[in-house]
Amino acid sequence: MNFDFDLIINSIPLLILGAGVTLQITLLSVGFGMFIGMFMGMARLSKIWAVKMVATVYVDFIRGTPLLVQIFLMYFALPVVTGQRIDPFVAAVTACSINSGAYIAEIFRGGIQSIDKGQMEAGRSLGMSWPQTMRYIILPQAFKRIIPPLGNEFIAMLKDSSLVSVIGFEELTRRGQLIIARTYGSFEIWMTVAFLYLIMTLTISRLVDYLERRYKIDDKH
Amino acid sequence: MISIKNLHKKFGNLHVLRGVDLKVEEREVVVIIGPSGSGKSTILRCINYLEEPSEGEIIVDGITLNKQESVINKVRAEVGMVFQRFNLFPHMTVLENIELAPVKVRKMSAKEAETVALDLLDKVGLADKAHAYPEQLSGGQQQRVAIARALAMRPRVMLFDEPTSALDPEMVKEVLDVMKTLVKDGMTMVVVTHEMGFAREVGSRVIFIDEGRIIEEGTPNEVFYNAKEERTKTFLSKIL
Ligand SMILES: Nc1ncnc2c1ncn2[C@@H]1O[C@H](COP(=O)(O)OP(=O)(O)O)[C@@H](O)[C@H]1O
Ligand SMILES: [Mg+2]
Numbered sequence: 001m002n003f004d005f006d007l008i009i010n011s012i013p014l015l016i017l018g019a020g021v022t023l024q025i026t027l028l029s030v031g032f033g034m035f036i037g038m039f040m041g042m043a044r045l046s047k048i049w050a051v052k053m054v055a056t057v058y059v060d061f062i063r064g065t066p067l068l069v070q071i072f073l074m075y076f077a078l079p080v081v082t083g084q085r086i087d088p089f090v091a092a093v094t095a096c097s098i099n100s101g102a103y104i105a106e107i108f109r110g111g112i113q114s115i116d117k118g119q120m121e122a123g124r125s126l127g128m129s130w131p132q133t134m135r136y137i138i139l140p141q142a143f144k145r146i147i148p149p150l151g152n153e154f155i156a157m158l159k160d161s162s163l164v165s166v167i168g169f170e171e172l173t174r175r176g177q178l179i180i181a182r183t184y185g186s187f188e189i190w191m192t193v194a195f196l197y198l199i200m201t202l203t204i205s206r207l208v209d210y211l212e213r214r215y216k217i218d219d220k221h
Numbered sequence: 222m223i224s225i226k227n228l229h230k231k232f233g234n235l236h237v238l239r240g241v242d243l244k245v246e247e248r249e250v251v252v253i254i255g256p257s258g259s260g261k262s263t264i265l266r267c268i269n270y271l272e273e274p275s276e277g278e279i280i281v282d283g284i285t286l287n288k289q290e291s292v293i294n295k296v297r298a299e300v301g302m303v304f305q306r307f308n309l310f311p312h313m314t315v316l317e318n319i320e321l322a323p324v325k326v327r328k329m330s331a332k333e334a335e336t337v338a339l340d341l342l343d344k345v346g347l348a349d350k351a352h353a354y355p356e357q358l359s360g361g362q363q364q365r366v367a368i369a370r371a372l373a374m375r376p377r378v379m380l381f382d383e384p385t386s387a388l389d390p391e392m393v394k395e396v397l398d399v400m401k402t403l404v405k406d407g408m409t410m411v412v413v414t415h416e417m418g419f420a421r422e423v424g425s426r427v428i429f430i431d432e433g434r435i436i437e438e439g440t441p442n443e444v445f446y447n448a449k450e451e452r453t454k455t456f457l458s459k460i461l
Contacts, residue, residue: 116308118304118306118308119308119310121271121304121308122302122304122308122309122310122367123310123322124271124297125269125271125297125300125301125302125371126297126298126301126321126322126326126370126371126374127294127295127297127298127322127326127374128294128321128322128325128326129290129294132325132326136321136325137310137321140312141310141311141312144312
């Protein structure tokens, strides 16, 4: 086999741009996902039956179906209903956000449940409302505890975002495919693509470790 | 100040409170004693609706409690509660613990809340701990902060649920001393405790409860030394 090193050098700028897009879509999806997940996580713990039910159905549906199918639903099936074509970027970010939201909902639910019940009671006994107690007492404590699983979710999303290549959205994996279609350098390009994913995931996991340690040293504050 | 009529509380099939009637007048200090599991905490928790009564009527400071959030929050703002396990907010300093509710509920300005908080810390003897975090304090100090936190809302009534039973013996006194200063200030208090010395010294009334019913009530001397009911005597013989 011929290893074409020049091909790697020449493709790297394009691939790095693709990696940037991957990072961007991951950041956006996990960002929206955290917003969705925070509320859905709280909804899962609601005493109001309907609220809890909506959240449970959402979480079960998303976690019980493949992300790839969710992307197809968003990109191909939804336009059939609405009659509107949907931009690949919008479809990708929406599908990934909704997907991430379900996993993050479970992370928030676990984090909130891990906080001593006495904290909610102390807040409520002082006359604070449920949302106030959540906002100022429970969530700040829960948030510190869920940094590691949130980091894992971020890494998982970063890898899974490669699936949006199927709707032609040009993130890292799709860029790799396109370069290979032109150059036939399958081995070189896929190795480079894998390497770029690896650099990103390792960096993020170090960053999460650091954050976690910093909060441990500072302890609970 | 507090009027409880025919209070029942069930947890599923477990009938924990079986018709409790209790009146607490202004400036009274009512001490509740009774075996573990008899429903003492549940009574306190019904008074500020941390538990929803299954039946009965509770009136606090003229407000009849019901399910409505606004009513519940209003009553809670008037009723301070101190827990066995302190339940301070670990991610906040002592000062922040005390200021939070006055700012969020009473809409006090930050400046005003700080003045109130520092004042109360002084009162409970912890002025130098304002910027410490709860974990840096001993149990007795944490409980005194918890008392200050409740007082910052300027409550009309204070509920204490075994405030000293999670403490090492040498810290019990410092907490009871703070509670006694509240009595001197004329605070209305309902205290679940087995500290007989405290009950005798400042209690206006002692209530013995067993299996969700008030079995006996009277002045501390009546209940402790002249109990009429056999169950009260048996219980007292175990703890005195
Ligand atoms: N949230 C709850 N769910 C189910 N059972 C409870 C709950 N809270 C208290 N109980 C039960 O009610 C009874 C009375 O509890 P409690 O009022 O805490 O007793 P005490 O404070 O006198 O020790 C106990 O048997 C306890 O197990
Ligand atoms: Mg109890």
